[in-house]
Amino acid sequence: MTDGPHSPSPALLFPPSAVERLAGYTPADQRAILGDGADPFGVAHTGLTWLPKEDHFGIRHEGRLVAHAGLLPLRMSIGGAITPVMGVGGVAVAPGLRGHGLARLVVGAALDHARTRGPRHALLFCRPPLTAFYERLGWRALDRPVEVEQPAGPVVMPLRTMWTPLHDDEPWPDGPVRLLSYPM
Numbered sequence: 001m002t003d004g005p006h007s008p009s010p011a012l013l014f015p016p017s018a019v020e021r022l023a024g025y026t027p028a029d030q031r032a033i034l035g036d037g038a039d040p041f042g043v044a045h046t047g048l049t050w051l052p053k054e055d056h057f058g059i060r061h062e063g064r065l066v067a068h069a070g071l072l073p074l075r076m077s078i079g080g081a082i083t084p085v086m087g088v089g090g091v092a093v094a095p096g097l098r099g100h101g102l103a104r105l106v107v108g109a110a111l112d113h114a115r116t117r118g119p120r121h122a123l124l125f126c127r128p129p130l131t132a133f134y135e136r137l138g139w140r141a142l143d144r145p146v147e148v149e150q151p152a153g154p155v156v157m158p159l160r161t162m163w164t165p166l167h168d169d170e171p172w173p174d175g176p177v178r179l180l181s182y183p184m
């Protein structure tokens with residue numbers, strides 16, 4: 001996987017209607033997009049335990065799944081208040097089709113759905129080299145550490161936390177942030 005400057009490739013037209021809601025998302029579906037490398041998201045070094053996502057959005061090209069984004073509703077404690085948040089994860093585009101806006105499309109469709117589900121904010125965790133990518137999509141870096149649950153108890157999330165408002169540019173609430181589950 002490369003995170004460096006991505007060279008523009010010849011335009012392929014994928015309209016918003018190319019995104020479909022998937023009935024499910026199996027390990028084989030993920031392999032169809034990212035191949036069968038041991039650590040396609042580059043996060044194995046964290047040793048974290050993750051939750052599967054609940055709702056899945058994808059794009060097919062010539063019959064093959066080539067892009068995915070998943071959603072999982074979460075509960076957080078923010079400044080001591082229990083707050084619903086929409087978790088986003090499993091964002092992936094097939095290596096040969098990167099740079100055509102597929103991630104922008106599939107994440108955008110997932111967020112359109114998230115807006116119908118109630119939470120005021122969406123949240124995701126990513127490796128530091130991907131913060132610039134999510135900022136291009138309008139996400140912001142959270143300026144505070146986030147505790148997440150793990151099998152041996154809460155730990156501070158070692159990856160970057162990004163968030164985006166789902167309604168009316170609502171700011172992220174003040175106070176310490178704790179995810180009341182494993183991350184997604």
Ligand SMILES: CC(C)(COP(=O)(O)OP(=O)(O)OC[C@H]1O[C@@H](n2cnc3c(N)ncnc32)[C@H](O)[C@@H]1OP(=O)(O)O)[C@@H](O)C(=O)NCCC(=O)NCCS
Pocket residue numbers: 001002003004006040041042090091092093094097098099100101102103104105125126127129130132133136137
């Ligand atoms: C990260 C990833 C999803 C990007 O997919 P993509 O389809 O190439 O992204 P898009 O073409 O939709 O790019 C959207 C915007 O981000 C920019 N961008 C893409 N990759 C970037 C990167 N690594 N760094 C900075 N900007 C990036 C694009 O130039 C584009 O900008 P613009 O629309 O303003 O011109 C893809 O590289 C991937 O699947 N990586 C491996 C899996 C992974 O790490 N997923 C993230 C898990 S948190």
